[in-house]
Structure formats: structure tokens, C-alpha cells
Amino acid sequence: MPRPRTFYTLSLIALGCGAACAAAGAGGFDSPALRWGGDALLLGGGLGAAATIVLVRRGLGQLADAARKPGALVLAGRTVSPDTGFQFLTHATDALLESAERSVADARLQAKELEIQLKVATAERQHAEAILYSISDAVLVTDPFDELVLANESAARTFEFDLAKSGRSPVDQVLRDPKMIALIREMRQSHSRSGRRIVEHEVHGEAGSRTFKVTLSSISDGDVPGGVVAVLHDVTREREVSEMKNDFVSMVSHELRTPLASIRAYVEMLIDGEADDVKTQREFYEVIQNEANRLGRLIDNILNISRIESGLVRINKQPQSLSVIVKDAMEVIAPQARQKQIRISEELTPVFYQTLADRDMLYQAVLNLLSNAVKYTPVGGAITVEILVDEPQKKVLTRISDTGVGIPPKDLPFVFDKFYRSEANSRMAPGTGLGLSLVKHIVESVHQGRMFVESHVGKGSCFGFELVLCE
Amino acid sequence: MNGKTILVADDESHILNVVSLKLRNAGFRVLTAADGQEALEIALQERPDLLITDYHMPLLSGLELCQRLRQECSAIPAIMLTARGYNLEPEDTARSGILKMVSKPFSPRQLLATVQEVLGETAVVAAG
Structure with missing residues (x-):
């Protein structure tokens, strides 16, 4: 069995370690250390109390031995009467017990305080992490050894790395972007007192290139070089x-x-x-x-x-028959078609099939499509206007096909862009390059429909749109 | 008739017609082209004394036309018309024989004055 003094020594060491760990834990924001500190303090308090009990037991044992023996009692190197000895021992025992109780109470109090500090620190960390993860900008935090200590999901998405596996890894192993790595290293090495540098950086990912405004901040503490915080704001769309x-x-x-x-x-x-x-x-x-x-x-x-x-235009949507609107537009365009001997044929639906539409706008859209068909169809060609109803899907499809010059495949994706004019077609007829863009706006933005185009060079084009049929 | 030949290239027929008429009325022989490619072919065949070309044209832009002419034969002095409102790099214009830039809309009267100035200047340079 260990000697009581050994218990005291152990308890003091445990108390010291506990306090040190707790202090380190609280200061260093490291929750496991804080927990160990609390445990060690409790252990220290427990060991101290145990040692006190052992000492008291031992003293009482000696006293009992002396009482059983006749004659004087030698206590603490002095010869005393048994009464005085008892009194001395009683006082000593009381003092010892009182001291042990105080130690245990203090230890419990400190443990409680550490527990509170731990909760506060944990809450603060979670709060900071929540802020970090909620920002849409990519955030990377590195330490003085260029190890990644913190990153958010946006950063993981931008640089295509696994957030769960990135902790405390060298930044050049996590990022595959030499320029970004160099920017972080340069910032750390610069020991910048002003602590800030803003650069523009292009990140090339699987989904293409994106442009970022990168704000690099040095987090050095005085002359001691520290880590770097990099915040990347996506400016691709702005550019x-x-x-x-x-x-x-x-x-x-x-x-x-x-x-x-x-x-x-x-x-x-x-x-x-x-x-x-x-x-x-x-x-x-x-x-x-x-x-x-x-x-x-x-x-x-x-x-x-x-x-x-x-969204400034006043839209007046009423149930409208597309057949009526198309007929009206065809009448207006007929003289131009006749001039070029272009035949217009129609396959329309009964007027009771209706769609919720702004009449003037939809008329403008159909007129623009018919006007284009006439413009880009050579003399003697043909234009077909069809309206097809898909009752089960509640859709109505309008198609305007021509036997015109057609649009080269390379130009097809851009025909609805403002001012875009196919080079080959711009020779055929004058135009502003805004007509089709306006049609697309009317169909898709105003009527939530769908615009489409099919074209074959030398054979002709078919422009059309799909709208929802009225109940 | 002063005997000088001017090639005018523009895909806008109204501009082509009005510039041609102004120059013809001033006594020049005028050739016309509706795109850059046609202008290149006429220029190589006819070797005009001056080229007046729009910048934005189908098939071959005004600048490309001047550069091709520089490659194929010695550069023909040129006046560039532009509706874009930007200036070309001085090195590009100098290398391609473009002596003046004229912004649209322009005054035919002033364009004629520029033509006379350019032809007068080039004549002096050629003589020197």
C-alpha cells in the first residue's frame, strides 16, 4: 500500500496538471485539453481527500497503541501526557479534515468553472464555424507552416477538394492551384503589417474558369509570423x-x-x-x-x-386564340410575301383553343417571326404556319417554317442574342439584330413559354414557341 | 475627270451609293464593292489610287481587307469609315496603309475634302 505522503504528492501533481491543462485548454480554445484539466482537478481533489483519511486513520491507530501501553506518550518528538496527545491529535485531525474539505470544494469549483468555460468556448467555436460556413465566399485559413487549418464548403467546391479530409494538411497537398498556393506563401512570408492584399485570380475547374477577387490577410502576432486568411469573392458574373x-x-x-x-x-x-x-x-x-x-x-x-x-412593361393577359393572332399577322405580312412570290400556307386550329396571353405582345412576336421568314426566303419560296394542340399536355405549339437560306450551325445558339446577326444572313437582308431577342423575351419572360429553332443551311429554318393551353 | 480611281466598299447600300455619287460628281472614277472579299478582288485587279472602306463588313472586315492588300501587293492608301466609335491601334493603321479614320455619321462634303487631302499628300510622298 502506498504511503500517505505519496498520495499527497500524487494529488498535488494531479491538481497541478489539471489546472495547467485546463488553463491551456481554455487559452488555446482546445476542448479535449479543457476536459482533461477538469478531470485531473477532480482526481487531484479525490486523491487529497483519500490521503487525509489515510493519515487520520494512521494517527488514530498510533493513539490507540499508546493508550494500550502504560507510561508516557511520545508525540512529534516530545513526551506528552495521553490527554494532551489526544487533544493535539483531535486538533490536527480537525485541521486536516477542514483543509481536505476546502481542497475538494476548491477543486469542484474550479472544475465547474472550467466546464462553463468549455461550454462557452465550444459555443463560440460553433458560432464562428456557422458564420464561416454560411458565407458564400470561399474561405481558406492556413497556419505558419502553410497547413490548412480551416476552410468552408465554398472553398472546397471552388478548389475541388474533400472538406472532411482537408484538416491540418499542407496547403499544397489540398489545393491543385499553384498560383493560389504561391499567393498564400507570399502573404505569410511578407510579414505584412498592414495585413491585407487584394488580387484578382482565375480558378480553372472542371466546370470552367471563374474569376475571383482574393483578399489575403496576414494573421501574424507582432513579429512572430502567423498564418494567412484568404477570402475569395466570385466576380465572374460581374465581369x-x-x-x-x-x-x-x-x-x-x-x-x-x-x-x-x-x-x-x-x-x-x-x-x-x-x-x-x-x-x-x-x-x-x-x-x-x-x-x-x-x-x-x-x-x-x-x-x-x-x-x-x-419588368416595367404593362402586361394585359386575357384568353386569346393563337389562330386569330396568327391570321392577323399573316394579313399584314402578305404584301411583302407577294412581292417575292412567296406562298404562305397555314394549318391552324379552331379558335376555341386559347392561351392566356397579352394580345399585342404575342402579335408582335408572330409578326417578327413571319417578317424574318419572308426576309430570308428567296423569291418563289414557301412559308408554312402551323398551330398544333397537345390537349393531354395542355400545350399549344406554333411553328413558322420557311424554305429560306437557313442558319449555319455555329450561329444557331446565338440567334436570340441581342444584336447578333449571322454573317451570311446579314448580307441577305437588313435588320437590327433585336427582333428575335424581343420574340424570345415575349415568349419566355412574359408568357413563361419555350422558344425553339431548327435550321439547315440551304433548306430553311423553323422558328416556333410553345405556350400553355387555357383550361 | 481628274483620272484618279477610288474603290468604295460598304455593305450598307445607301452609304455606298451616296459616297459614289459625291465622288463621281467631283470627277473621280468610282468602283464599288458590297463586302470585303469583293473589294479585295476588285482592288487586286484594278489597283485603285485610294480605297474608302467601312470597318464592319461581311466576309472580310475593312482592317483585314487593308492587311490582305498589304500582303498581296503594296498597300493601297485607305480611308476607313466606322460606326463603332473606336479608334484602331496606330500601329495597325500605319502598317495597313490606313491614312484616316472617319466616324459615321459623316458629311459627304468633308469626306470629299479628306479624299482630296489624302490624294494630294500621297502624291507628294510618292514624288519625294
């Missing part, structure tokens, strides 16, 4: 929108300047008397009128698209 805006402005400028150039030149020629005969003068006036109309249509189209896109 695309900015480029699209520039392209749009450039294209609008081009499209507006072209008819304006004709108007200005012909007006000046008339003023300067360069059109000397009446016939030429009349031709000039007609050019001016046509180009002014073109300019007006262009501005209308731009405004209509802009209004639909921004």
Missing part, C-alpha cells in the same frame, strides 16, 4: 455583365449611327444640290424616310426589350 454592357453600348452605337449616317449624308446632298433631277431627289427622300423609320424601329425594339427585362 461578364460589365463586358456585355460594353458590347451592348458599342452595338447600339453602331446600329444607331448606321441609319443616321445615311440620313445625314442624303440630307446634305439635297442641300448641296447634288441630286439634280426630280427622280434622284425623290429617291433621296425615300432613303431618308426609310432610314428614319429604321431608326425609329430600332429605338422601339431597344425600349421594348429594356422594359420587358426590367
Whole structure:
């Protein structure tokens, strides 16, 4: 059996270790250390109490031995009477018990405090992690040894690594992006006091390239080099929108300047008397009128698209028969078709099949499609307009097919883009490059329908749209 | 008639017609082309004294046309019309023989003045 003093020594060591672990745990935000500290304090308190009991038992044993023996009692090197000895031992025992009780109470109190600290620290950590995981920006945190200590799901998605397996791994083993690794290392080595650097970085992933604004922050503590926090904000869409805006402005400028150039030149020629005969003068006036109309249509189209896109246009949806709308549009387009000896045939449905639509907008869409069919169909060609009803699916399909020049496959995905004009077709007929974009907006944004196109070069094109049939 | 031949290339027929008429009325011999490819073929065959070309044309842009002419024969002096409102790199224009850029909309009167200036200048350079 170990000696009581050994118990005391053990208990003191346990108390010390416990307190140290707990302190380290609380300071270092490390929950296992904090738990061990609490356990060790309780162990220390328990060992102390056990040692006290052993000592008291031993003292009482000695006293009993002395009582059984006649004569004086030697206690603590001094000869004392048995009464004095008893009193001494009683006081000593009381003091010892009191001290042991205090130690146990203190240990319990400290353990309780550590438990609270542990809960607070755990809650704070969970809170911090929740914030980290909820932000859409990618976050990477590295330590002074370039090991990844923290990352969020967005970072794992961006750099395509397994978040569960990435903890405490060297950053160059987790990321397969040499430039990003270099940026983190440079930031750590720079010991930047200002602590911040913002760079633009392109990440090439399986889904394509994306552009990020990377904010690198140094987390060095004084002169001691520390880790790096990298926050990556995806600016791909912003860059695309900015480029699209520039392209749009450039294209609008081009499209507006072209008819304006004709108007200005012909007006000046008339003023300067360069059109000397009446016939030429009349031709000039007609050019001016046509180009002014073109300019007006262009501005209308731009405004209509802009209004639909921004949701400013007033939409008046009523049950409408597509057959009636198509008939109206065909009547308007008929003179142009006759001029080119283009035959228009129709396969329409009874008027009781209706769709919930804004009549004027849908009429505009059908007219644009018919106008294109006439424009891109050579003299003597044919146009077919069909309306097909799918009653079980509650859909109505409108198809406008022509025997025109067709659209090359490379141009097909872009025909609904603003100002996009197939190079081959732009020679065939003038246009703003906005008509089909407007049709798509009317069908898909305003009527939640679906637009489609099929085309074969030299054979013709078929443009159409699908809308929901009214109950 | 001053004997000089000018090739005008533009896919906008109204511009092509009005520029041609202005130049013809001023005594020039005028050839026309509706795209870059046609302009290249005419230029190689006719070797005009000056080329007036739109920048944005089907098949071959105005800049590509000037560059091809530079490769195939010595560059023909050119005036570039553009509705885009941007300027080309000075190195590109110099290498391709483009002497002036004219923004659309333009005044036919001023275009004629530019033509006369360019032809006068090139004549001096050629003589020197």
C-alpha cells in the first residue's frame, strides 16, 4: 500500500496538471485539453481527500497503541501526557479534515468553472464555424507552416477538394492551384503589417474558369509570423455583365449611327444640290424616310426589350386564340410575301383553343417571326404556319417554317442574342439584330413559354414557341 | 475627270451609293464593292489610287481587307469609315496603309475634302 505522503504528492501533481491543462485548454480554445484539466482537478481533489483519511486513520491507530501501553506518550518528538496527545491529535485531525474539505470544494469549483468555460468556448467555436460556413465566399485559413487549418464548403467546391479530409494538411497537398498556393506563401512570408492584399485570380475547374477577387490577410502576432486568411469573392458574373454592357453600348452605337449616317449624308446632298433631277431627289427622300423609320424601329425594339427585362412593361393577359393572332399577322405580312412570290400556307386550329396571353405582345412576336421568314426566303419560296394542340399536355405549339437560306450551325445558339446577326444572313437582308431577342423575351419572360429553332443551311429554318393551353 | 480611281466598299447600300455619287460628281472614277472579299478582288485587279472602306463588313472586315492588300501587293492608301466609335491601334493603321479614320455619321462634303487631302499628300510622298 502506498504511503500517505505519496498520495499527497500524487494529488498535488494531479491538481497541478489539471489546472495547467485546463488553463491551456481554455487559452488555446482546445476542448479535449479543457476536459482533461477538469478531470485531473477532480482526481487531484479525490486523491487529497483519500490521503487525509489515510493519515487520520494512521494517527488514530498510533493513539490507540499508546493508550494500550502504560507510561508516557511520545508525540512529534516530545513526551506528552495521553490527554494532551489526544487533544493535539483531535486538533490536527480537525485541521486536516477542514483543509481536505476546502481542497475538494476548491477543486469542484474550479472544475465547474472550467466546464462553463468549455461550454462557452465550444459555443463560440460553433458560432464562428456557422458564420464561416454560411458565407458564400470561399474561405481558406492556413497556419505558419502553410497547413490548412480551416476552410468552408465554398472553398472546397471552388478548389475541388474533400472538406472532411482537408484538416491540418499542407496547403499544397489540398489545393491543385499553384498560383493560389504561391499567393498564400507570399502573404505569410511578407510579414505584412498592414495585413491585407487584394488580387484578382482565375480558378480553372472542371466546370470552367471563374474569376475571383482574393483578399489575403496576414494573421501574424507582432513579429512572430502567423498564418494567412484568404477570402475569395466570385466576380465572374460581374465581369461578364460589365463586358456585355460594353458590347451592348458599342452595338447600339453602331446600329444607331448606321441609319443616321445615311440620313445625314442624303440630307446634305439635297442641300448641296447634288441630286439634280426630280427622280434622284425623290429617291433621296425615300432613303431618308426609310432610314428614319429604321431608326425609329430600332429605338422601339431597344425600349421594348429594356422594359420587358426590367419588368416595367404593362402586361394585359386575357384568353386569346393563337389562330386569330396568327391570321392577323399573316394579313399584314402578305404584301411583302407577294412581292417575292412567296406562298404562305397555314394549318391552324379552331379558335376555341386559347392561351392566356397579352394580345399585342404575342402579335408582335408572330409578326417578327413571319417578317424574318419572308426576309430570308428567296423569291418563289414557301412559308408554312402551323398551330398544333397537345390537349393531354395542355400545350399549344406554333411553328413558322420557311424554305429560306437557313442558319449555319455555329450561329444557331446565338440567334436570340441581342444584336447578333449571322454573317451570311446579314448580307441577305437588313435588320437590327433585336427582333428575335424581343420574340424570345415575349415568349419566355412574359408568357413563361419555350422558344425553339431548327435550321439547315440551304433548306430553311423553323422558328416556333410553345405556350400553355387555357383550361 | 481628274483620272484618279477610288474603290468604295460598304455593305450598307445607301452609304455606298451616296459616297459614289459625291465622288463621281467631283470627277473621280468610282468602283464599288458590297463586302470585303469583293473589294479585295476588285482592288487586286484594278489597283485603285485610294480605297474608302467601312470597318464592319461581311466576309472580310475593312482592317483585314487593308492587311490582305498589304500582303498581296503594296498597300493601297485607305480611308476607313466606322460606326463603332473606336479608334484602331496606330500601329495597325500605319502598317495597313490606313491614312484616316472617319466616324459615321459623316458629311459627304468633308469626306470629299479628306479624299482630296489624302490624294494630294500621297502624291507628294510618292514624288519625294
